[in-house]
Amino acid sequence: MNQTEGFPLNTQVTYRCRDGFVKIPRKSDTVECLSNSEWSNINEFCGRSCGAPTRLKFASLSKEDETKNYHPVRITVRYICRPGYENITEMLLVSTCLENLTWSEAPEFCRRKSCGPPGELLHGRAVRITELL
Incomplete structure (x- = not known):
């Protein structure tokens, strides 16, 4: 058996993003030690991102x-x-x-949204309990 330093074939190594960066969805963060004793390719998978969008009442x-x-x-x-x-x-x-x-x-x-004034009744009147919204 050929003994070498490093990682055995088929070993997978997963990277993490540095502070201030997050993993970009659908981009791989893992490399694998291939049969030719080289690591598989990896592209940049970390990026800067805003947090969750602002929540609005309206x-x-x-x-x-x-x-x-x-x-x-x-x-x-x-x-x-x-x-x-x-x-x-x-x-x-x-x-x-x-x-x-x-x-x-x-x-x-x-x-x-507003409904506007509810209108008049012949023998009654509107009593406003809340806003007309």
Whole structure:
């Protein structure tokens, strides 16, 4: 048996990202000692990422964006007005991961829906108990 220093064939070694970096989804972080006594190739699998996108009272993340856990610089996430709220702009409701790894401010682009005044009754009157929202 040929004895060499290092790792036996078929050994797998898994790397970890340094502090301040996170693993990029679907990129391999493992190498294997191959039969030719060389390691398999590995590409960069760590990147900088913003944390979870800002939670908003008036809007929620799109279904597509709520499942993501890696947010590189310059990526945008899209929001959708929550039930009971309506979009008050024609713009896309987005926030962007900035160079300093924070999210851009999401302006209040949704407002509560309003029913307006309920109208008059012939032999009665409206008594307002709550806001007309």
